[in-house]
Amino acid sequence: MRSVLTILLAFAAGVLVTLWLPGRPGTPSLPEHHPADLPPASASMSPGVSYAAGFEADSEGDDWPPEGPTPEQVLYAQPRLLRDALARVTPRIAGKPNLYLLTFAGDGAEDVFHNEAEYAAKLFTTRFGATAHSLVLENNPATLTSHPLASWSNLDAALAGLGKLMRPEQDILLLYISSHGSEDHTLLVDMDPLPLDQIGAQDLAGILAMHPFKWKVVVINACYSGGFVPPLRAPDTLVLAAARTDRSSFGCGSDSDITYFGKAWLVDALNHTDNFVDAFRQASSEIRQWERQDKLTPSEPQIDIGIGIENQLALWRKGFTPGPAVAFKPPVAAPAAAATTTK
Template sequence: MPSHLDPRRRTAIATLTAFAAGVLLTIGVLRFGPEPLTARREPLAAPAAVATAAPASAATVAPADEGVADEAALDTWPTDAPTPEQVFTAQPEAMRRAVAKLAPRTPGKTNVYALAFAADGSEDVFRNEAEYLDTLMARRFGAPGHTLVLENHPATLSTRPLASWTNLEAGLDALAKIMDPKEDILLLYVATHGGDDHSLLVDMDPIPLDQLDPDGLADILGKHAFRWKVLVVNACYSGGFVPKLKGTGTLVLTSARADRTSFGCGADSDITYFGRAWLADGLNATPDFIDAFGRARREIAAWETKDALEPSEPQIDVGAGIEEKLAAWRKRAAIGPAVPFTAAR
């Protein structure tokens, strides 16, 4: 099969992709999550240049228009990338390669492992934050090889596994085997557009991907015995995830209240407000995740006031024991110097 998207093959590829997706969905390969799931939607433009919202009320593509939508997606598919079908079928091997690069845990102390999930392939900001978290873990927190990056982006179709429901489950399965689930800390960072129904956009058109919602993410995490977790959801309306994700041993951070948008995405942006304030500014000022959140919330509020935006009001829930666990980890972690943010290239 050719490695380039030959225009003469687009119709055939679209047909094969749709057929393969239908078969796989039927036998349950694509989805290991519970019902109900938020229906898959097409990429949605943010309501404002800086808001990271994907309105839940947006109409899905009508069946008669699906072929047109698929052709449009293929027209924007990078010509130097594998075809959508090749990317789709290569995911098990992509995950195997990514997991093989993870470093073993350091015995005798608490380790932190991160999973970055950049879910919307239509904008650079989410990929930038996932890649920056990888850099931050290696250089700031002295944990190279402790980050698994799943991302949807045209530039990484051959180098990173897709951010998908299936890969998220597989990634957590792999981390559970490398980590000590009772001793180590899982950091999950999710960045994408969010809808006012608290669904998260998971998209790399024209590849069919299931969406994530609070019930689905909670179910995925509930299948894994990670005692200590830091769960970060950077998306509009992400406060809607707090009730489902909070619990003993868990720190939950979100970029917005359940009924508010957050800001900083768009084609002209390299990083979201929350990504800048918590990842880049907060965690470079302090290795304390909770203190960094307080700093980030104040910084975001100042930016929103300056720009006359409705406050996003980032949310936090500190479960019993996690603050003390993070403090114990910091005492023995090899904290390095600040790492300036740079956009992925």
């Protein structure tokens, strides 16, 4: 039944994309997505909260806002929401490398991921000047009508859209993913009861390979995210992972506002340096202290630095003077999201 529903919805979305997008000058077209059969991290922070393999979505849709749009309305609105989000991306600054941040908050059952995705977008565009641009994909009951979903289809389409706004040989793509992760290195993509495809390590590498970006920074903030490093490794890519391939990361859960890695790398480190590698080293040290204090098994964040990416990031940094620190303040939930629960 799920397969049939997925096929019908994908077909309908494709028809809507075809009908809505032609004739709109300056707006990137959105490709169709062909889903595969594929099989999920971490203030105030909540120490010791992590999710392991076997995480299952709540089939009853308890997180859906009772006063919000219907699931069908949300699905049919995706082409428009993504088109509008791409249209809001700030103009490219000519004559220097630009950085395009795409955030992806995968699990709609916990605000922590949504908080992190929106904060990252605010941090980059406020602190790193006009050469930094952002687009947010997120699953959250409070943003069903304001932001495109974090889904396989929207990730692929957003990358295609950004590819038409960027100069792929000069500009840098920064993909920041925050969600739960499983021991088989699969990200949880969930906005229950929508039938969303999950994204594994090889899947993500395949999605990125379909687009023409030369320079990439990929940040995977999830349990077991070290398993994403090998398939994403490339000479022109910086890969950051919140945990070792066989370790959990921490700070997620209903009592958390931001994950351990999100607080350490985004809030504490990037508010003091614009160097992503230096920020990672600072964040790793800070996370070790928190884990030791809370008597947790060390997550051991991972980094892989392609031979060319640091020079390109340095060129980008020359194009702006960092602004002041950006305080982290969790967004206030909309009334329609007040009745949400946590899995």
